[in-house]
Amino acid sequence: MPNSRFAEIFKIVTADRAELLSDWLETQKAAGVRRPDLFSDAELTAQLGQFLDGLTAALADASEEPGGDLRDEEWAPLRDALLDILRERSERGAGLAELMRFVQTLSNPLAARLTEEVADRPELLSGELLKINRLLNTCATYAGTHLLDERDEIIERQRDEMRELSTPVVQLWERVLTIPLIGTLDSARAQEVMENLLNAIVEHRAEVVIIDITGVRVVDTQVGQHLLRTASAVRLMGGEAIISGISPKIAQTMVELGVDVGEVTTRPTIRSALAEAFRKVGFQIVRGEASQRG
């Protein structure tokens, strides 16, 4: 037996469920929330039904209005239904505003039904309408917060992954390392690059390191300084740095900006840098017999 607090609304969602559902569907279509490109009518109806079922189950038990996060145990059925729908909709690519309006569109049909229901007791009307609004707003806020939290988590995780991926030091050959730089090179990352590189030099006893900037989007004065500093630190350790991936455009920019590479070796491609590295550590590349004949 439903608690008296939501008795009127409970009556509507149980007795008039079918009408309410079709009204809600119409409202969504009219409000442009429907997204026929993402969901078929059947799927949408199923989602609306799921929400109404959750709402019904929660209202049957609820004695108090839900807190902001729907955390109270008695609102669990509604929360679970909402989470299911959120997951399904956001996986298909529905946006945040859309997800919030998805819930809010229930307000009008429910209010209309309610007005009919309590026509003979007008003193109840405003109080019940307020309850509906508060309830649906809570649901919409919950949906929004939940979605934002989830996205924050994803962004955080991706940032960590990116940081790890962004500074891999690879051993190309005995005593030869390379660090392919991709993306942007700000101060924080330059520091990280330097640290990883210097530690790898100790670990691999590397004499030559190739810093490849083919994938660096913008090379300005600051990036140039970071690169030269890294090269200096490598030299202080007793190694030698070759900066590769200098395109004609980058070379021109660096000269125009007055970035003086000094004694640091630079090469246009990683291929020529590797050849130079082999020369420095005393290896030779010799064409095999088979390909000589070819």
Added chain:
Amino acid sequence: MADTISIYLVEQVLLVTIPDNITDTEIVDLLENLSERIVGEAARGVVIDIASLEIVDTFVGRVLAQLSSVAGMLGARTYVVGMRPAVAMTLVELDMDLPGCRMALSLTQALRELRRDGLA
């Protein structure tokens, strides 16, 4: 002269290991002792091992550069070896990249280069 830094002669190369707790006076003494030894032994190479130094300040950095220059004038090529990554990072931060010094990863590498050029 008991607590000066030991300088060993191996083949024609003078090997110097700088201890972690070196004082400014000691390192200045080193500059003097080393230059006399270079002339005395007719050394063609000097290897200064700084692997135990956790901090290289501007003073030590400057003396290292002076050591290299002085040795160079006396006909000996100097290698500074074994700098730690953290020290290297601090020095470039301070804009002290020891332009006059030859650096090597290890004693082995320094000796190999000296031999290659007929100095050891």
